[in-house]
Amino acid sequence: GNSVTQMEGPVTLSEEAFLTINCTYTATGYPSLFWYVQYPGEGLQLLLKATKADDKGSNKGFEATYRKETTSFHLEKGSVQVSDSAVYFCALKVSGGYNKLIFGAGTRLAVHP
Amino acid sequence: DAGVIQSPRHEVTEMGQEVTLRCKPISGHNSLFWYRQTMMRGLELLIYFNNNVPIDDSGMPEDRFSAKMPNASFSTLKIQPSEPRDSAVYFCASSLYLTSGSSYEQYFGPGTRLTVT
Numbered sequence: 001g002n003s004v005t006q007m008e009g010p011v012t013l014s015e016e017a018f019l020t021i022n023c024t025y026t027a028t029g030y031p032s033l034f035w036y037v038q039y040p041g042e043g044l045q046l047l048l049k050a051t052k053a054d055d056k057g058s059n060k061g062f063e064a065t066y067r068k069e070t071t072s073f074h075l076e077k078g079s080v081q082v083s084d085s086a087v088y089f090c091a092l093k094v095s096g097g098y099n100k101l102i103f104g105a106g107t108r109l110a111v112h113p
Numbered sequence: 114d115a116g117v118i119q120s121p122r123h124e125v126t127e128m129g130q131e132v133t134l135r136c137k138p139i140s141g142h143n144s145l146f147w148y149r150q151t152m153m154r155g156l157e158l159l160i161y162f163n164n165n166v167p168i169d170d171s172g173m174p175e176d177r178f179s180a181k182m183p184n185a186s187f188s189t190l191k192i193q194p195s196e197p198r199d200s201a202v203y204f205c206a207s208s209l210y211l212t213s214g215s216s217y218e219q220y221f222g223p224g225t226r227l228t229v230t
Contacts, residue, residue: 034218043117043204043221044156089156098144098163099208099217105155 002027006090006104013080013111021075021107023064023090031092033057033066033073034101038087047075047088080111115139117222119205125228131193134225137186138207146219147180147190148204156204162188163210195229202226 007022025031032051036044048057053068062077073090090104118137126132138145146161160170165182173180177196182188192199206219 036221043223044206044219045221046218049218098161098168099210099219100146100158100161100169101219103156 002031002092002094002102004090004092004102004104006088006107009087009106009108011107011109013109015082015111015113016079017111019075019077019080019084019109021088021090021109023073023075023104025071025073025090025092027071027092027094027102029095030068031094033064034091034093035062035064035073035075036089036091036103038089038106040086044089080109082111082113085109085111117205117207117220119203119222119225121225122223123226123228125230126195127230128196129194130229131191132195132199132227132229134190134203134205134227136188136190136205136222138188138205139220140186142207142209142220143185144208144210144219145182145188146206146208147188148206149201150204150224151201159190192227195227197229200227200229 003026005024034049035047037047038044048059050057050066056065064073064075087106087108089106091101120135144163147159149157159172160180162182180190202224204224206221208219209217
């Protein structure tokens, strides 16, 4: 079946550190991949997406590359800020399926000054 | 654009009472999703609709839960009777689904925090 596996959190970093949150997936066909972010007390919001192999999604200094050969979509940011503290969800959407998303468990990121 | 609107934002009720959560999707979107989020179970998809028709309700935990979408601009999730283990944040999300295969993201509402005492 279709599934998403994320690295367990929490991830704790100092401001300006490099961030990587690992995400791997299992899917039939050619899924689209997404990263969503949830700030405290809010709903999820789309951070970035990639719809085909080798695509790179990027937004707000975050980026992730769709790697079909390793079935991965790792999230990276070169220099995190305190305001990046949130929970990050990796998700996939298979073809068809009414835009239903399969979410990973989420990874909590805490950035300290 | 107003985004996805959910009401109420907070609900506190006693065990055994009926609870109704409401959602207004983004205008023009034709897919709607209800999720539940708890610390223990994370984010769970309960049910989703396309063009107001329920497509998959396999995530609904039990018969106490029901959802309707009477028109393209309104959906409800009802719990009757409510139990303390139903305490969670309930999210509604909407999306534009096209059979052409173009991939559109889901937009989430701010959630309803339900506490059942």
